[in-house]
Amino acid sequence: xxxxxxxxDFIGIIKDKASQSKAALLSNPKTLxxxxxxxxxxxHDPFTxxxxxxxxxxxxxxxxxxxxxxTAIEALIxxxxxxxxxxxxxxxxxxxxxxxxxxxxxxxxxxxxxxxTGGRNNLKLSNFRDNTTPLTWELSSWVRWxxxxxxxxxxxxxxxxxxLCSTSSSVDKDEEEDxxxxxxxxxxxxxxxxxxxxxxxxxxxxxxxxxxxxxxxDEVLGLVGEDYLSSINEVSIRVSEFRERLSCLSFVESVELxxxxxxxxxxxxxxxxxxxxxxxxxxxxxxxxxxIKDQVGNSNVYREEGRLLTMGSRNKxxxxxxxxxxxxxxxxxxxxxxxxxxxxxxNFSFRSNxxxxxx
Numbered sequence: 070x071x072x073x074x075x076x077x078d079f080i081g082i083i084k085d086k087a088s089q090s091k092a093a094l095l096s097n098p099k100t101l102x103x104x105x106x107x108x109x110x111x112x113h114d115p116f117t118x119x120x121x122x123x124x125x126x127x128x129x130x131x132x133x134x135x136x137x138x139x140t141a142i143e144a145l146i147x148x149x150x151x152x153x154x155x156x157x158x159x160x161x162x163x164x165x166x167x168x169x170x171x172x173x174x175x176x177x178x179x180x181x182x183x184x185x186t187g188g189r190n191n192l193k194l195s196n197f198r199d200n201t202t203p204l205t206w207e208l209s210s211w212v213r214w215x216x217x218x219x220x221x222x223x224x225x226x227x228x229x230x231x232x233l234c235s236t237s238s239s240v241d242k243d244e245e246e247d248x249x250x251x252x253x254x255x256x257x258x259x260x261x262x263x264x265x266x267x268x269x270x271x272x273x274x275x276x277x278x279x280x281x282x283x284x285x286x287d288e289v290l291g292l293v294g295e296d297y298l299s300s301i302n303e304v305s306i307r308v309s310e311f312r313e314r315l316s317c318l319s320f321v322e323s324v325e326l327x328x329x330x331x332x333x334x335x336x337x338x339x340x341x342x343x344x345x346x347x348x349x350x351x352x353x354x355x356x357x358x359x360x361i362k363d364q365v366g367n368s369n370v371y372r373e374e375g376r377l378l379t380m381g382s383r384n385k386x387x388x389x390x391x392x393x394x395x396x397x398x399x400x401x402x403x404x405x406x407x408x409x410x411x412x413x414x415x416n417f418s419f420r421s422n423x424x425x426x427x428x
Contacts, residue, residue, distance in 0.1 A: 082114075112156070149194075159285050170236060181223045193216070246306055258325050
């Protein structure tokens with residue numbers, strides 16, 4: 070296995086040199102520096118993250134024309150979609166993440182334009198596999214998860230109206246709170262659900278055996294850890310707004326909010342292990358989430374409407390039982406399920422010896 074790994078690394082070095090030589094010969098002189106920076110940032114070496122200098126060069130193309138930015142994104146996505154090497158793919162995704170976090174608006178816009186307009190999903194890598202070595206096999210699972218996560222991050226950002234976790238589109242806290250306070254309940258719930266889905270996705274990151282302490286995985290976790298802090302801050306702003314609206318939430322809205330916050334609490338442990346930064350502040354946010362969930366769950370509208378709903382369901386069952394005796398019998402079962410509520414099993418069967426006659 071050691072010889073295979075050494076041979077593979079050697080072949081990777083040759084491929085990197087050949088690609089750079091080919092780019093130097095065939096690329097348009099105006100875009101040569103772009104292609105060389107991209108190739109140097111996304112080498113085949115599984116133990117070296119993208120060089121910050123090459124990333125800075127790539128990001129600088131976002132300060133030119135829209136056409137230049139489009140060329141940069143097209144070259145990056147083409148490399149991501151055509152490679153079969155896990156190291157190259159994960160470095161391409163790290164580069165995408167840096168564009169989301171630090172890129173100019175033009176670069177970010179070009180990156181997100183295709184999925185939002187119904188075109189090809191450039192981050193769909195669900196079938197990616199590199200089974201050359203145990204390490205590349207594990208890195209492949211990180212590639213699939215990371216691509217899906219970045220797609221989710223872009224989708225959440227579009228819903229919020231700004232690029233989440235981006236330093237170039239950071240929103241003043243007071244402005245953000247004013248914007249959130251102007252939302253109607255359904256819009257506020259939609260945003261908090263979107264953030265919860267993103268955080269749940271973070272909690273489902275792969276476990277590693279061979280990739281433990283791998284510098285590429287550590288780089289990914291560092292970037293995602295920063296996203297977690299930004300996302301939980303956005304959740305905190307919206308939870309605080311719901312605190313002011315407890316008395317005007319309908320039963321349906323209360324249920325949806327409790328379910329969202331419960332889903333968030335379910336992945337708290339996995340999320341908290343991601344970073345130790347701002348630990349006291351983050352624990353305060355988690356305490357606030359738990360407090361609001363309990364307050365909503367104990368509110369009069371939540372308990373009274375829930376009790377009436379339960380009583381109404383029982384009455385309907387009692388009333389229909391009189392008519393269902395002839396066609397229902399305990400035995401066979403049909404299962405009706407919901408993504409948010411526990412599955413409901415209803416037993417039913419038809420008597421084979423009964424018929425329906427028309428007068």
